[in-house]
Amino acid sequence: MSKFIRITVSIFVSSITIHHIFEQKYLKLDWKALVPLVFILVLGNVFLQNSIREHSFWNATYPADIQRIVSMNKAQLPNFWALDPQMKDCTEEVLEDSIEPSRNYGYGHCQQGHGNFSIMMLGNSFVLNFMNPIRAHFHQNYSDFRYMSFSGGYGITADSGESRSSMVVFKKHVQQFKPDVLFIIMKHSYNVLFPILENDQIVQEMEENIKIYEKFVKKLYIMNHFPTFEENFLNRFLQNVINRPDELEPLHINRREHDKVMKFVRKRLQMVKCEKCEFFDISHVFAEDDKYLTFDRDELLAYADNTGHITAAGVKLCEPVFEKLAKKVMDNV
Structure with missing residues (x-):
């Protein structure tokens, strides 16, 4: 039966x-x-x-080997960065601008360094996801480090009243603090997925916003598209580990289909004309042949949590990119 x-x-x-x-x-x-x-x-x-x-x-009780895998993955929830020891170096500040508390994921500064250039990082919740992993590779070789993480904080484009209000605050604070280096870290908005039109307004909007930032910074680094992991992924992954251990490979993302959906994101970013900006990419660290990997096959650790963010295991894959990026910044600022 x-x-x-x-x-x-x-x-x-x-x-x-x-x-x-x-x-x-x-x-x-x-x-x-x-x-x-x-x-x-x-x-x-x-x-x-x-x-x-x-x-x-x-x-629920499981055999020891399964329980170890479940415990190691659950240790990455709900947001691994909340337990990151590096967060003790950073201080939350009161945001006086008109951003609702529920939309303010994080705003503040981290411990001053001993370098001669300042850094600001802005965007949506992925700022918190990648902030400390990137910051660590500077080894405090900066004078000041500030961050802003808002719901709808796409940084270079907006598709709602929420994201437009975030953009206003971003521009204001970039003008106020004039960071030498500005990082824009975000999962891109849905409007950049739409087909590109002649004299595309989204590309124009990106260029206009970047030009405003470029007035106050020496260098601007913008995160390119990276794999979009499904919501509730880690729970689904653990269900398969426990009940269907031989059916894990289908959980990886079809690379061709995913890139087809995201092709207009990449094209738009390639079309953007700017003088001080560079785009950096982490998607290749998850790529293997015709798929984007969603978990470590040896350790059975998921690369994504239940909210589409990258877990500690996934961030570990990105470390070489962040190290190279930090070196480039320090060599050129």
Whole structure:
């Protein structure tokens, strides 16, 4: 009997049983008896949900090797950077601009270095994802390091009122602090996926925003497109590790199909004309033949978490790119 048939039969039998043992009886109750019953059921559900979250009794147990893989992957949740020891070097500041607290993922500065140039990093939540891994390769060879991470913070283009308001704040702070080096780190907005038109307005918008930044900085580094990992990926990966260990390879991303979807992103960035900017790419570190890898085959560590961000294991792949990037900055500023 197939798994689908077993599940279908189980649902059918349990539905009939519950109907005869429970539903038929409570449907005959008057409201005086029904109200306490509903209250007890709701209260019982609350206690059950709390118990599942708080008590180890409900935790699933696995063989030691599987448990090790599950624990190592869960250690990367919810956001690995929240537990990064390097975060102790950085201080959150009060943002006085009109960005709602829920949209402000992070704003502040990190410990001053001993170099002679300043760095600012701006964008969306991926600023926090990559900030310290990039910063570490400068070995504090900078004078000042500031960061801004906002919801809708695409840095060079906007597709909503939220992203436009973030852009206003970005420009204001770049003008105020005049960093020598500006990094724009983001997952690109959806509007850059659209087909390119003649005299493309999105490309023009990118160029106009970059020109404003270039007035106040010496060098501008912008992150190119990188693989888009699906939401809830790590949970799906662990489900396969536990229940379908022989079906992990299909979890990798089809590189040809993915690049086809993202081709207009790359084309637009190639069309942008700027004097002080460079685009840097991390997609190649995940590439293998016709796919983008989503996990380490040896350690069985996922490269993406449940929110589309890169895990510590994925960031480790990017370290050579970040090291080369930091060296280039220090050699040229």
